[in-house]
Amino acid sequence: MKKLFALLAVVAIFNFTNELHSQARIISTGGPFMVMDGGVYLVVENTNPAAIAPSSGAPDLNLVSEDENNIVKWYMDPVGNVGANHQIPFTDTNGDYARIVTRFPNAASAGTPGANFHMQFSSYGTPPGNTPLPSLVTHLTNYNVAIATPGVQGNTANAPNTVDRFWFMEMFDFTASPEPNLRFAVPLAEQDGITTGNVMVQRFNESANLWADWFSPTTLLSASPFFTTAGTDIPTGEFYKTWTLTSFDEPLSVELLNFTAECENAGATIKWSTASEQNSDYFTVERSNDGTFWETVTEIDAAGSSSSLINYEVTDEYAANGINYYKVIETDVNGVKTQFGPVSTSCGTNVFEIVNVINDFSDNSPLDLVINSSSDKIASIKIIDIAGKLVYDQANTTIPEGLSTISLNKSDLSMGVYFIAVQTEDELLGRKVILN
Structure with a gap:
């Protein structure tokens, strides 16, 4: 008993x-x-x-x-x-x-x-x-x-x-x-x-x-x-x-429950959820196509103070074809800002493009290709001079999904005009570059 x-x-x-x-x-x-x-x-x-x-x-x-x-x-x-x-x-x-x-x-x-x-x-x-x-x-x-x-x-x-x-x-x-x-x-x-x-x-x-x-x-x-x-x-x-x-004035830390971006027919849908908010004023959604330069998509009011689950959703009708990066910035009533993200999503059926070629004109610096790809790829990278001669050949180069930078050694190249070719099994990208 x-x-x-x-x-x-x-x-x-x-x-x-x-x-x-x-x-x-x-x-x-x-x-x-x-x-x-x-x-x-x-x-x-x-x-x-x-x-x-x-x-x-x-x-x-x-x-x-x-x-x-x-x-x-x-x-x-x-x-x-x-x-x-x-x-x-x-x-x-x-x-x-x-x-x-x-x-x-x-x-x-x-x-x-x-x-x-x-x-x-x-x-x-x-x-x-x-x-x-x-x-x-x-x-x-x-x-x-x-x-x-x-x-x-x-x-x-x-x-x-x-x-x-x-x-x-x-x-x-x-x-x-x-x-x-x-x-x-x-x-x-x-x-x-x-x-x-x-x-x-x-x-x-x-x-x-x-x-x-x-x-x-x-x-x-x-x-x-x-x-x-x-x-x-x-x-x-x-x-x-x-x-x-x-x-109440100095709470211990909070968490954002989730934050996602997904491309749909009408554009990119950005969603996030908060489990509670304290003195929040508004949210700003920003977009970037290269992860460096950002522009405002929209601003929406926040809940202010809440202890309940709140779901937020906005649609970016002007999402670019390719990788789009998004971040959400919360601004409270005192003007204090807290950033969440970035997250990314690929819009369009297949994206593969040279976004930029960076050449700082220094003999010792590499030639950087900024490439945007909607999936992982293996490519060969060739540089051809103005006379049509192959002067650089780099095979089996891994190009990851998203925005990436591929550095090429240009120390053996003299000043002049060149053509850069990035070729996968079924795609070919080209870009002219001037070294001086």
């Missing part, structure tokens, strides 16, 4: 260092401490949302995890307990709340859980500086800076704008993922200067190595010596293991 655990003492400290099971309720009186130590599990097999609860009118249980591997494993029934709060009463060692409250607000949010659906919870506080980092987290840098490369972190260590605590949650055994609403409590001593009006809930996307998209700003509800956030709905696909709270 599984153990039934009930704390009935006026003041109690209970330590366990292995695994504790409860099929009935865990009822506490007198505000006791249950200290988890050494990587243990508290397994709650009762799906009643009140399976962990104080007795009527009594102070809460103080459940001290303070380690990522001290885990509460709670079997739940999201479908049968829609709207009910499941409280995991974590505290710090002083008894100040660091709890998690989860609920499934409606039938749709309950998903399709399996017979053994359960969630696992743990938490620990840190000194200022947020170390040690959780097992899946590699950094605490922010994204409130203009950068040129998507996915690259900002350079600012963001620990001063992050509460000194991490929470951990995982879900198991479901067909369609439930979508919980989460509330967090953080001890006042771990607040780290974040005010009651500018807090956000964030989680770490370990696959992308990013502090993925923040959710809508929430509120820290004051109840000294701790603060509690208002509820945050977590949609399907946005649930990860590691969570924290950050400043």
Whole structure:
């Protein structure tokens, strides 16, 4: 028979260092401490949302995890307990709340859980500086800076704008993922200067190595010596293991979900998606045919502030025949710009052309051919002088898809007019060049 655990003492400290099971309720009186130590599990097999609860009118249980591997494993029934709060009463060692409250607000949010659906919870506080980092987290840098490369972190260590605590949650055994609403409590001593009006809930996307998209700003509800956030709905696909709270003004980094360009009959279709936006003003789509010179295709309004998935799509009716490069630039309300891309797409049935010949007139510099190709090719490159004599022959030259530069040695060529021929199995390109 599984153990039934009930704390009935006026003041109690209970330590366990292995695994504790409860099929009935865990009822506490007198505000006791249950200290988890050494990587243990508290397994709650009762799906009643009140399976962990104080007795009527009594102070809460103080459940001290303070380690990522001290885990509460709670079997739940999201479908049968829609709207009910499941409280995991974590505290710090002083008894100040660091709890998690989860609920499934409606039938749709309950998903399709399996017979053994359960969630696992743990938490620990840190000194200022947020170390040690959780097992899946590699950094605490922010994204409130203009950068040129998507996915690259900002350079600012963001620990001063992050509460000194991490929470951990995982879900198991479901067909369609439930979508919980989460509330967090953080001890006042771990607040780290974040005010009651500018807090956000964030989680770490370990696959992308990013502090993925923040959710809508929430509120820290004051109840000294701790603060509690208002509820945050977590949609399907946005649930990860590691969570924290950050400043609305200096969020941890976000990710662009996708960015693609594809040629169609009407031109090139450019699509991108954002999972959340904060103070975004507008997006600019730019096109280039050589990756160097860019022109604006269009500008469209951004969402401003959103925690929902938003899909954007524009059509470039004037996409050139050949390789087209696209980038998207987001401009926020403060004028800060963030660039995404470039991505490329090939328009037209078959593209193979010499875009440019670069000759800087130096004896030691090569002669550079800039070639645009819609597919990988093998070619021979020949240079013929004005008298029709073959003076340069380079066989089996690989020309990759897209825009590439092929460098030719011109040190044996004297000044004069030449004809360059680039020949594949079924195509021939020609260009006249003057060396002087």
